[in-house]
Amino acid sequence: MRTSPATRTAQYAAMLLYVVFLGFPLLWLVSTAFKSAPELSRLNPTLLPTDWTIGNFQAAFQQSQLLSALRNSLVVAVATAVITTVIALPAAYALSRYKSVVRNVGIGWILVSQVFPFILIVIPVFIVLRNLGLLDTLVGLVLVYVVWALPFTLWMLQGYVAAIPRDLEEAAATDGASKPVVLRRIIFPLLVPGLVATSMFAFISAWNEFFFALVIIQDPALQTAPLLLARYVGAEGSVNLGPLAATALITTLPSLIVFGIIQRKLVSGMLSGSVKG
Amino acid sequence: MNRRLTVTVTSVAALTLVGTLSGCISGTGGPSTGAQQTSGGKVTISFSSYAFQDLTVKATQEIVDSWNAANPDIHVNYQKIDPNSVHDKLVTQFAGNSAPDVIHDEAADIAGFSRQGYLADLTALLPADLKADVPASVWKSVTIDNKIAGVPTIAQVYNLFANTGSLKAAGITPPTAASPWTWDDLASNAKKLTTGGDVYGLAWGLKNPTAGLMSSGLAFDGTFFSGDEAKPTISVTAKELEVPGRLKAMLDAKVMAPTSVSQGGSDVLPGFFAGKYGLIMAGNYVETQIEQKAPAGFSWTMLPLLKGLNQNQAAGPQTLSIARQSTHQAESMKFIAYYLKAENLAKIAEGDALIPVTTSAAAIVKKDLAGKHGWDAILDSGPSLVDAPWAKADKFPQWKTETATPAYQEFLAGKIDATTLSKRLTDGWAKANG
Numbered sequence: 255m256r257t258s259p260a261t262r263t264a265q266y267a268a269m270l271l272y273v274v275f276l277g278f279p280l281l282w283l284v285s286t287a288f289k290s291a292p293e294l295s296r297l298n299p300t301l302l303p304t305d306w307t308i309g310n311f312q313a314a315f316q317q318s319q320l321l322s323a324l325r326n327s328l329v330v331a332v333a334t335a336v337i338t339t340v341i342a343l344p345a346a347y348a349l350s351r352y353k354s355v356v357r358n359v360g361i362g363w364i365l366v367s368q369v370f371p372f373i374l375i376v377i378p379v380f381i382v383l384r385n386l387g388l389l390d391t392l393v394g395l396v397l398v399y400v401v402w403a404l405p406f407t408l409w410m411l412q413g414y415v416a417a418i419p420r421d422l423e424e425a426a427a428t429d430g431a432s433k434p435v436v437l438r439r440i441i442f443p444l445l446v447p448g449l450v451a452t453s454m455f456a457f458i459s460a461w462n463e464f465f466f467a468l469v470i471i472q473d474p475a476l477q478t479a480p481l482l483l484a485r486y487v488g489a490e491g492s493v494n495l496g497p498l499a500a501t502a503l504i505t506t507l508p509s510l511i512v513f514g515i516i517q518r519k520l521v522s523g524m525l526s527g528s529v530k531g
Numbered sequence: 532m533n534r535r536l537t538v539t540v541t542s543v544a545a546l547t548l549v550g551t552l553s554g555c556i557s558g559t560g561g562p563s564t565g566a567q568q569t570s571g572g573k574v575t576i577s578f579s580s581y582a583f584q585d586l587t588v589k590a591t592q593e594i595v596d597s598w599n600a601a602n603p604d605i606h607v608n609y610q611k612i613d614p615n616s617v618h619d620k621l622v623t624q625f626a627g628n629s630a631p632d633v634i635h636d637e638a639a640d641i642a643g644f645s646r647q648g649y650l651a652d653l654t655a656l657l658p659a660d661l662k663a664d665v666p667a668s669v670w671k672s673v674t675i676d677n678k679i680a681g682v683p684t685i686a687q688v689y690n691l692f693a694n695t696g697s698l699k700a701a702g703i704t705p706p707t708a709a710s711p712w713t714w715d716d717l718a719s720n721a722k723k724l725t726t727g728g729d730v731y732g733l734a735w736g737l738k739n740p741t742a743g744l745m746s747s748g749l750a751f752d753g754t755f756f757s758g759d760e761a762k763p764t765i766s767v768t769a770k771e772l773e774v775p776g777r778l779k780a781m782l783d784a785k786v787m788a789p790t791s792v793s794q795g796g797s798d799v800l801p802g803f804f805a806g807k808y809g810l811i812m813a814g815n816y817v818e819t820q821i822e823q824k825a826p827a828g829f830s831w832t833m834l835p836l837l838k839g840l841n842q843n844q845a846a847g848p849q850t851l852s853i854a855r856q857s858t859h860q861a862e863s864m865k866f867i868a869y870y871l872k873a874e875n876l877a878k879i880a881e882g883d884a885l886i887p888v889t890t891s892a893a894a895i896v897k898k899d900l901a902g903k904h905g906w907d908a909i910l911d912s913g914p915s916l917v918d919a920p921w922a923k924a925d926k927f928p929q930w931k932t933e934t935a936t937p938a939y940q941e942f943l944a945g946k947i948d949a950t951t952l953s954k955r956l957t958d959g960w961a962k963a964n965g
Contacts (some may be wrong), residue, residue, distance in 0.1 A: 291824045292804075292822050292824055292825070292827075293798055294824070295801050295804055295824040295825075295826075296801055296804070296805070296950075297801040297802055297804070297805040297807065313585075375624075376623060377623055377626045377627065380623050380624075380626065380627040381626070381627050384627050384628070384629055385829050389627070389629060423797070439938055465619075468616050468619065469620060469623040469624075472577070472579075472610055472631075473610070474609075474610060476647055481613070483614065484613040484616065485611060485613040486610075487613065487614070487615060488584070488614050489583065489614045489615070489816075492583075492795075492796065492797045492816070492817075492820060494583075494585075506859070518635035
């Protein structure tokens with residue numbers, strides 16, 4: 255059945271409204287980042303700045319350790335994504351393909367591990383890291399993030415593995431392919447969308463995480479971007495809004511860029527998961 | 532995955548891992564907090580501070596730098612933390628035996644840590660001249676179970692900020708320190724400043740009303756608590772209900788902006804700048820924000836503390852404490868004494884627009900800011916700062932969050948009357964206090 259022009263117009267209008275709804279916070283962030291302090295204190299704020307200023311960006315770079323915080327966040331987030339994915343990949347394959355008691359216990363562990371809130375484990379984690387000599391190090395932070403992200407990434411990835419038909423492996427084995435060859439030539443290429451999705455999840459989780467970083471990192475040179483952002487909010491709700499918006503905009507860019515680069519893989523991953531199995 | 536993407540991802544991952552490892556190597560490899568003794572006899576002490584305003588952060592850095600330059604054997608490592616995470620971070624650090632040597636906190640927060648044994652008793656460590664430089668009433672606010680748990684630094688009061696143009700237009704003469712406004716004066720002047728439409732005489736961001744209302748209530752001797760410091764008993768009488776009752780009357784008379792009940796402390800500033808409110812009540816730290824954000828030509832001043840039976844308000848100063856876990860308490864106290872030197876504390880106070888608790892620093896600030904935006908009267912309010920009975924009560928933070936704040940909000944919004952407010956506050960304390 256053909257869609258009528260009126261229906262199609264309404265669909266596009268609805269989609270446009272939805273995009274505006276989703277994009278408005280980002281637009282407001284950009285607008286705030288370019289407004290001066292007096293303009294930010296106006297009773298009736300305007301959508302766009304009346305007097306554009308880059309003063310907030312200058313303040314963000316001059317008055318804080320923005321560059322080192324961004325570097326630290328990038329190091330921690332990429333390391334978390336890579337290590338999590340490397341560990342989760344073989345584990346997810348084993349969980350998905352081999353039916354055993356270990357599989358049931360493993361899945362049970364994954365689900366149970368999601369039950370514990372941050373606040374319950376933060377002091378034990380702090381003490382363990384101190385005893386390992388990893389307190390106030392990025393390695394310690396990565397270790398915590400990997401442990402924290404691993405259960406969910408494992409859960410996601412084993413779903414992708416399960417969506418790959420066993421017939422493909424059996425056909426390759428029938429043609430004489432060894433297990434490593436099957437994994438490398440058949441399974442891995444089909445899992446790429448899943449790997450992208452799970453590593454993206456681990457990356458963003460680590461990039462945005464605040465509480466563990468707050469308690470683990472003491473050295474100003476090792477602080478991550480969320481810790482830096484928190485310092486723009488003072489007591490009793492007072493906020494240094496302009497520099498906060500500028501810093502938030504800058505710290506949002508890496509996530510947007512990473513997402514932009516891999517979004518096609520992500521979408522194809524979703525689609526592949528939905529039609530196979 | 533195409534080859535280019537594979538190479539890119541692999542390269543980034545490799546660089547990241549190298550970066551992580553180098554971060555580990557260049558880091559401390561262990562706790563950077565706490566005092567460390569190097570082989571050369573040099574001591575490093577850590578100092579965590581939640582200084583927030585740019586000027587205060589700058590002043591703090593200058594103090595640390597000048598100390599480090601003058602004291603090569605005692606190096607201070609300045610750690611900046613955000614004001615809203617101080618308690619959570621300290622809880623973890625104390626539990627992990629990894630707290631900073633010198634801890635910037637506030638009087639209301641250190642009572643619990645002191646009773647749990649995490650803070651050193653500073654009584655024997657304090658230099659005599661520093662002790663004499665701070666009023667006894669302020670020392671009382673940081674003395675927990677006969678132990679001095681922190682050295683007070685700067686304090687906040689709640690005062691009126693006036694749009695002087697609006698006052699002039701309404702024919703109102705600003706009060707002086709010798710003749711401050713009473714709460715009755717506030718009500719009558721707020722009425723004069725209310726010109727209809729959306730222009731109100733007074734606004735006070737009371738989204739979190741408990742601290743401001745209770746502190747202001749001390750001017751009517753509304754002390755709320757008495758008896759044991761840690762587990763006091765509560766009594767909510769007419770004295771304690773005086774300030775919320777007067778505010779409710781002004782809200783009902785439509786001379787106080789109705790949006791006050793849902794706004795934060797500094798949320799009223801845009802309306803103040805736009806001439807919608809002739810007066811705003813706020814913590815005096817807002818002075819810095821007005822300086823930075825007020826439109827050109829906006830004329831304003833701070834007014835002396837309102838008078839009830841007196842001008843008392845709660846002395847809830849910021850503090851510098853020493854962790855009991857610190858192995859260099861004497862060196863830490865030397866740094867604290869340096870931080871509180873008159874010229875240093877004056878810089879901190881001017882940066883945060885708060886009142887220095889030492890008389891020597893107050894004299895410098897008064898000289899620096901003489902005649903500016905009513906600072907003279909605010910700096911003279913030091914003697915009005917009294918020990919708040921609730922500050923050392925173990926369950927006060929819980930009662931404040933779970934009982935007092937919602938009860939005050941409902942009262943100001945007209946959902947409950949004064950009798951119900953009194954009962955809610957009393958019953959809530961009985962429940963929280965076990």
